[in-house]
Amino acid sequence: MGKVYQDAASALDGILFDGMSIAAGGFGLCGIPENLIQAIKDAGTKRLTVASNNAGVDDFGLGLLLQDKQVKKMISSYVGENDLFMQQYLAGQLEIEFNPQGTLAERLRAGGAGIPGFYTATGVGTEIAEGKELKEFDGKTYVLERGLKMDLAIIKAWKGDAQGNLTYRRTAMNFNPECATAGKVTIAEVEEIVPVGSLDKMAIHTPGVYVQRIFQGAHEKRIEQRTTRAA
Amino acid sequence: MGKVYQDAASALDGILFDGMSIAAGGFGLCGIPENLIQAIKDAGTKRLTVASNNAGVDDFGLGLLLQDKQVKKMISSYVGENDLFMQQYLAGQLEIEFNPQGTLAERLRAGGAGIPGFYTATGVGTEIAEGKELKEFDGKTYVLERGLKMDLAIIKAWKGDAQGNLTYRRTAMNFNPECATAGKVTIAEVEEIVPVGSLDKMAIHTPGVYVQRIFQGAHEKRIEQRTTRAA
């Protein structure tokens, strides 16, 4: 019954299949499951539907899965950093479903929380609401958005334990807790596996119930926009 | 612009009015805003609608507000510990709207998150769903529940700072974070006000944006069911 695996490849064993849906944590290149993405690239799984706020850059993050055209469809809020994405999109090789960032986060949370639909004012009167049900509450119009449940969630945390309890660091948290709840199976890669009982029990952002497999990986943690001030 | 007040009475100054709605944190007598409840009793505000998982006991917690018949309506999931409640209810002096516990928690979260309605399977086929809109998603029936936004939220945390950042302790967290988001005004009582910057930034369960006023209070922390095992 152990949740701890040796590496990304062994953690993914028996999980991947062509045409599956995957939720991937991270914002830009911050807090992304680097090792799992590489292992899915190595596995060559095809026709993926990937829900992730961004699509990485050409040679890092989810961009790696575009190189071999493994992705059929992205559900994202912003994909501006990726030329390969644009080429494949314009060539009709890649679908994109844009979701407002907050709607995407809430859809993943809702999917994980057993909520099949919720109403939001976000996107009302825009093309995002086209074809979706509208409803008035107290005189204001809202659009119905659906919960998202994915075959697999791949997430990255700072520290984790053998029970699957996870804690994140700074803004590397971002979409990872939501993705963790939205996966039928959730695999977490962490910078360090620590003994059960050593995490602060009030700062376990993802309780172990959401995590089926966990492993310790090495992380490059590439920076997208290195912006500094004078010392 | 300071958020820090001297005590419950000063923190409530200018906030209370007859007929208002209040969300109160706590589960049973655990993590309840003891000082604020007492101050609202002292203020004698009437015809309150109170959303709280429980209604306290006869002489502690929200039960104190029943003694002088200050409460018109409770929105709760379980009120079994309170005889006074039952008397007033049976005498037609008190309304009760039962919400399943998870539905109440989600309604408060939704209200605080700008979500006017969400669908849940909880209560479908029971009297809880009567008169509410039903909808099918993927062949299963769900009931539409509404977000709750209240005039005031009264909550209790362990430690807080002058920015209103709060951290809770163990199961005394319960409904407090949800209530904090659902109040048009939120007042927090804490066991200790600590310097800004001293709380663990990854364990601030309620960020200061949700808290308008804060004070340090004394807490009896009465135990409802003292259950022990042999040492």
Add this chain to the structure above:
Amino acid sequence: MPWDRSKMAARAALELEDGFYVNLGIGIPTLVSNYVPADYDITLQSENGMLGMGPFPTEDEIDPDLINAGKQTVTELDRTSYFSSSQSFAMVRGGHINLSILGAMEVSETGDLANWMIPGRLVKGMGGAMDLVAGVQRIVVLMDHANKAGESKLLKKCTLPLTGQAVVDRIITNLGVFDVVEGGIKVVELAPEVAMDEVRQKTEATLVG
């Protein structure tokens, strides 16, 4: 000989599988935790905001900030995590808890459950029961086969207001183990020396297979 409460709890503990996340209701279901196999890794959820509930505290360990959903003082374990109520019920509603073992007043042959109110009597509320039966992967009811008046609690149709509709998977009573299946209730197992005739006589629900 029908099972007593301890034996019922012990039988219910056989429903556990290694690695399960479990929510136990108030009453007899609480006793199930005494029968967890030592080599099983079981995590108890308490819906007031705790995963990894420990035993009752010693007198020295009592902490008013640490209670279970029955408002009893409890302890934490190494694995414990704490979270708010909406997070707790996200877990429950989202189907992340493997098993809930609950008490009941009535269960119908279609798996309807009634365990929260008796009209005309004092109404205390449903607490988290409706969320649990709607969200947890598998619902096992642990109850006496008959009520104090000797009437079957396993019915064709519940007479009391429902906690959930078609939510019960299995019922464990003092007489045996029963599954909700197509067409009615199937006898899975009988307590020692309990005869099918006795079950038939004491069960209003349709017995099949």
Add this chain to the structure above:
Amino acid sequence: MPWDRSKMAARAALELEDGFYVNLGIGIPTLVSNYVPADYDITLQSENGMLGMGPFPTEDEIDPDLINAGKQTVTELDRTSYFSSSQSFAMVRGGHINLSILGAMEVSETGDLANWMIPGRLVKGMGGAMDLVAGVQRIVVLMDHANKAGESKLLKKCTLPLTGQAVVDRIITNLGVFDVVEGGIKVVELAPEVAMDEVRQKTEATLVG
């Protein structure tokens, strides 16, 4: 003389009130943080999961785990708290952020905002902009009065796909400050030496009041 980018940002900073929680968009709005009055207690939200965003780091302080919504490295402050994306947008959508200052391609006289896509060109996505305009208490747009072709960006009706409908409260351009009111756009303030005639000539939207 119309305002330059710095003066536009400085003027936008006058929209801040002591104690405000503010979300600043990418581009000119980012500059507003340079003009916060020293005695004001202003907290910046970054929608990727941070309340209390600090300045850019020194070379030594750079942390790949600490970026803003524009993916730039930033720093934390004493007051900082971190949270997940759904919590971040609960704050935004729930109306807990007092003010957002955003860039725009077009604004209509009814307060419609277009700032996320140009059909036929490469589409990058709306990020958090639709959530911000739908949820934040007050939306101020900071943009040039005209586009590069010299055409008014303050229109009777947006020609580009909308980010939000009737969401803009105030527009600050290089020419002045404008409010969305009943019937059209009201001139609140003009940049020094900018004449009403120039504004009339360069504005397609209906000017009122």
